[in-house]
Amino acid sequence: MNSTQSPGAAVRIENLDKYYGSFHALRKINLSVERGERIVVCGPSGSGKSTMIRCINRLEQHNGGRITVLGTELNDDVGNIDGIRREVGMVFQHFNLFPHMTVLENCMLAPMIVRKQPRAEAEATARRYLEKVRIPEQAMKFPGQLSGGQQQRVAIARALCMQPQIMLFDEPTSALDPEMIAEVLDVMVTLASEGMTMICVTHEMGFARRVADRVIFMDGGEIVEEAPPEEFFTSSRNERTRQFLSQVLGH
Amino acid sequence: MSSLLRNQKVRNALLQLLYVGSIAALVLAGVAIARQNLAEQGITSGFDFLSKSTGWDVNFSLLPATANDPYWWFFLIGIINTLFLGSVGLMLATIVGTIVGLARTSSNELARLLGRTYVDIFRNIPLILQVFFWYAVITHLPTPRSAYEAWGMLLTSRGLYVPVPNVGGPAMTLAIFALIAAIALPVWLGRTSRLSQPIGERLAIQLAGAAAALAGAAIILAIGRLPDLPLVDFPALQGLNLKGGLRIPPEFSALAIAIAIYGGSYIAEIVRGGFKAVGKGQMEAALSLGLSPWRVFTLVRLPLALRAMLPILANQYVWLIKATTMGIAVGFTDFFMIVALTINHSGQTLEAIGILMAGFLTINLSLAAVFNRINKAIALKGNQLRG
Ligand SMILES: Nc1ncnc2c1ncn2[C@@H]1O[C@H](COP(=O)(O)OP(=O)(O)O)[C@@H](O)[C@H]1O
Numbered sequence A: 001m002n003s004t005q006s007p008g009a010a011v012r013i014e015n016l017d018k019y020y021g022s023f024h025a026l027r028k029i030n031l032s033v034e035r036g037e038r039i040v041v042c043g044p045s046g047s048g049k050s051t052m053i054r055c056i057n058r059l060e061q062h063n064g065g066r067i068t069v070l071g072t073e074l075n076d077d078v079g080n081i082d083g084i085r086r087e088v089g090m091v092f093q094h095f096n097l098f099p100h101m102t103v104l105e106n107c108m109l110a111p112m113i114v115r116k117q118p119r120a121e122a123e124a125t126a127r128r129y130l131e132k133v134r135i136p137e138q139a140m141k142f143p144g145q146l147s148g149g150q151q152q153r154v155a156i157a158r159a160l161c162m163q164p165q166i167m168l169f170d171e172p173t174s175a176l177d178p179e180m181i182a183e184v185l186d187v188m189v190t191l192a193s194e195g196m197t198m199i200c201v202t203h204e205m206g207f208a209r210r211v212a213d214r215v216i217f218m219d220g221g222e223i224v225e226e227a228p229p230e231e232f233f234t235s236s237r238n239e240r241t242r243q244f245l246s247q248v249l250g251h
Numbered sequence B: 001m002s003s004l005l006r007n008q009k010v011r012n013a014l015l016q017l018l019y020v021g022s023i024a025a026l027v028l029a030g031v032a033i034a035r036q037n038l039a040e041q042g043i044t045s046g047f048d049f050l051s052k053s054t055g056w057d058v059n060f061s062l063l064p065a066t067a068n069d070p071y072w073w074f075f076l077i078g079i080i081n082t083l084f085l086g087s088v089g090l091m092l093a094t095i096v097g098t099i100v101g102l103a104r105t106s107s108n109e110l111a112r113l114l115g116r117t118y119v120d121i122f123r124n125i126p127l128i129l130q131v132f133f134w135y136a137v138i139t140h141l142p143t144p145r146s147a148y149e150a151w152g153m154l155l156t157s158r159g160l161y162v163p164v165p166n167v168g169g170p171a172m173t174l175a176i177f178a179l180i181a182a183i184a185l186p187v188w189l190g191r192t193s194r195l196s197q198p199i200g201e202r203l204a205i206q207l208a209g210a211a212a213a214l215a216g217a218a219i220i221l222a223i224g225r226l227p228d229l230p231l232v233d234f235p236a237l238q239g240l241n242l243k244g245g246l247r248i249p250p251e252f253s254a255l256a257i258a259i260a261i262y263g264g265s266y267i268a269e270i271v272r273g274g275f276k277a278v279g280k281g282q283m284e285a286a287l288s289l290g291l292s293p294w295r296v297f298t299l300v301r302l303p304l305a306l307r308a309m310l311p312i313l314a315n316q317y318v319w320l321i322k323a324t325t326m327g328i329a330v331g332f333t334d335f336f337m338i339v340a341l342t343i344n345h346s347g348q349t350l351e352a353i354g355i356l357m358a359g360f361l362t363i364n365l366s367l368a369a370v371f372n373r374i375n376k377a378i379a380l381k382g383n384q385l386r387g
């Protein structure tokens, strides 16, 4: 997969600063994500995880530093923003499906309008990805008629239909009942095994252990620690990390 | 027996029966007393008066009218006047309300301030004062000789004179339907082909639909054209008076403007509420898929906002239709005024009021029924609480 793409990192964040009014939400963040790399971001609530990944597709505008995605710098150039959004898929905590469209329409909308795909092609792609997230039989239903886990899998399929090169996940399982978390994580594990570049904000430490190349720990708007999962879970010397881990791992 | 009375369903049914029965008895007693009183005054009750000629005239009618026409014809004229005023007023109020409502949700602070000021002012002045105000403004416009002129229309203190095509009544009606189709057809075509055609082709289909309907209207007008007259009848000054065209009297304009401005302030709040009800998440998801802000608006934000506002909008429309009865304050012969005149001239109070109530009930229940159908058709399916 990597061979067809232009060289360089998938995402490069340099000295990123973000303010909400006078509140300093991100402080000099530096992060580089290679193509095909799987990053898990964790940290206490309010530490800036969402803000950081939302800056990557410009749902939030950063105030300082540079963000380069697939070789394109994210700045005020609308063409750059559109181009980057086309290549970066995002999955939200609350699914955010379009409730007035069927599952199939949810998946076909952007490919037809943004990628100008003919209907037949868009539908074939949509059905293929619905198959992949294991809900092909729900294609004609509306989001409100599905369980939370099913909705989140549709949301993943919807993002994949744009055939993005990078996927961002913002706590994709946090709004789900426990019995539905596994079905969503399974899909994400499959995606990771196929070489997708992924940045996942999640507290599912089992998932992090299984698929992450690196775990990033954030606190107070900063990246406190960055390590491969084994090292992160077993031999972190950072006090804040250890405290956080003892909370999410429950001991 | 006593066990039957303790049954909840039986109890409810009995109570219901008692309630309906006592109301029916009250109404019947009222009618009987009124009949007796009227008979003593020498007024015969019944609907025979409908076929008698009125002996008075109306100041505005879309149908031909003379004092020799019967009451039923005048009632029809009244209903059409009310519907005409209602539809013009509602249309204008919707346009005003949409603009002001969007201003109120805008990210521009000045626009928000202007929108709020508008709503605060016009929602808090009674409608009848606004009607009088606009009536005073319009009747102080220049006389016909120094009329304001624009696009063949003349604006004077005697009313707004607009050009009309010299076309027979039936053809005119058909042509109006064709024009409505020219607007409705592209919308419908857009919906049915929503995801079956790429955007470019869809636009072509929509344009073709609109063009076909417009061509139909043109053909109908050409066929229904009155012989030996110019196609369009322009109003023009003749001596001291204006001849030709259709005269929209100041009464109508004052009412339409007042309803537009007053109704617009209420509709603005409904529009604002509708847009606020749309979750930010859906719009962010659309943006993250690479849709342009305009597409996010037309494909996600607007459709969801419409669903949130239509039920409330329907109530507002019903309410504004009832507000057309303000016509009597400035002397516009709407349905209510025709009924009032009928009561004065014929003394058939009960019958006339019965017709008035039946008329308004029919109009408003039909409006509500249409909106209910639309609401049902576009209602979001399933449980919306999750996500
Ligand atoms: N739109 C906003 N306006 C003001 N403050 C915000 C906004 N979004 C987030 N914040 C603040 O920024 C900080 C980081 O938020 P967020 O990135 O959502 O944290 P996390 O996702 O790690 O829980 C929090 O203190 C939050 O209150």
Ligand SMILES: [Mg+2]
Pocket: A049, A050, A051, A170, A171
């Ligand atoms: Mg968050």
